[in-house]
Amino acid sequence: GENVEQHPSTLSVQEGDSAVIKCTYSDSASNYFPWYKQELGKGPQLIIDIRSNVGEKKDQRIAVTLNKTAKHFSLHITETQPEDSAVYFCAARLINEKLTFGTGTRLTIIP
Amino acid sequence: SQTIHQWPATLVQPVGSPLSLECTVEGTSNPNLYWYRQAAGRGLQLLFYSVGIGQISSEVPQNLSASRPQDRQFILSSKKLLLSDSGFYLCAWSEEPRANYGYTFGSGTRLTVV
DSSP states (O other): OOEEEEEEEEEEEESSOOOEEEEESSOOTOEEEEEEEEETTSOOEEEEEEEETTTTEETTTTEEEETTTTTEEEEEEOOGGGGGGGEEHHHHHHHHTEEEOOEEEEEEEEE | OOOOEEEEEEEEETTOOOEEEEEESSSSSSSSEEEEOOOOOOOOHHHHEETTTEEEEEEOOOEEEEEEEEEEEEEEEEEEEOGGGEEEEEEEOOOOGOOOOOOOEOEEEEEEEE
């Protein structure tokens, strides 16, 4: 089955700087890659996703890039703000299969 | 629009007591439903998933069970809780796998077994 590795497990960034979280996946047939943000005491919320026919997708301060050849994808958050502090999960999915999640990254924005 | 409801939000139960957590989805039909558990500071562990009424698949052996008595209702149960059952329980739904979209999570239940 699919295996997703996520790094780093914790990340501290000065407010206003950029944050990058990286994930690798094992099955080259995976074609859907969502990112979730989980705030303390809440359920994960989808913040951005990308499909394998696209290399990059942006939504305001967040962007996701996908390198199918290397089988890795990354979340980029620019101009970080205190409200960006949360746990972020990447995931990968093959059609007709379940989502496979990464182990999460705890992002702390330092004021 | 689709919404997912999960309750209760918090629960404190003694060891050996029963458990029933409920999850309902509105605005869609025949969703795929999932129960996840999250230990403090840890990742998402898939416990059960269901593709239809009465169809339950278990991912890990444990003290818990799941049922789907109606199309949009998913219940997580235990006959006798253990201390190790403490955690944050999340219900999620998705479209059928062919659609290949992400999951939508509920707000979670914080279970503390004492």
